[in-house]
Amino acid sequence: MNIKPRLQDNAFLAELALDLEKSAHGDAPSNPASAMEVNVNHFISALTRGVRTVTLPTGIKADVFGDGGVVSKSDKLNVTSWRLRDEKGQTFYVKKVRKQSSSQNQGAQSNLELTPVNGPHAKFAGISLFARNLGESRHFYCDLLGLPIKRDSQTLVALGEHLVLRQNDVVRAVGEGSIVYVDVDDIDRCWRNLLPLRYAQVSSIERKSNRPSFTCKDPDGRTVEVFQR
Structure with a gap:
């Protein structure tokens, strides 16, 4: 069909618009x-x-x-x-x-x-991380972030169900190549707790996703990502 001679034909334009509308509706799922x-x-x-x-x-x-x-x-x-x-x-x-x-x-x-899934898919035993200063690490994870202590001694601290901190004065750069993920009930309070610590290098709180989060460093230089539970 040659459209050019009929561009000013109102009847033709109306017919063309009707055909386009029918085509658009025909592409939608019918049920x-x-x-x-x-x-x-x-x-x-x-x-x-x-x-x-x-x-x-x-x-x-x-x-x-x-x-x-x-x-x-x-x-x-x-x-x-x-x-x-x-x-x-x-x-x-x-x-x-x-x-x-x-x-x-x-x-x-x-x-x-x-x-x-209503129950656990698998059981994870845990992971152990070295700490140069166990007391400072205990303060960081327990007092400032709120992780519960399951076991506490002079050489190790068991936090929650899976994380164990062990005193180690020999190993260097213990924080390289590892990231710790922590879920907290009050992310704003934890952020304020960590902000005064120079070593923590606390980022701003990212609120674009469904779960607000921020990153920081623990006393041994490990990257810690904190998420709102």
């Missing part, structure tokens, strides 16, 4: 099931690309904070898994199973499982 399928596809695509904050198919935001730890028991299956935590603190393990087709090579078949 909720189609919309959910689109959401799932976008969700899996984001996880596969390594996006750290995703939208669940239900519409809720969630942060990816680890591997799901699922290992395929079959050579014919390719399993990828992720561990997520949503805005309400609920943990999810997402498993994507891809099964290669027969010799006809018809492509991959996908199966998505999104399962809320």
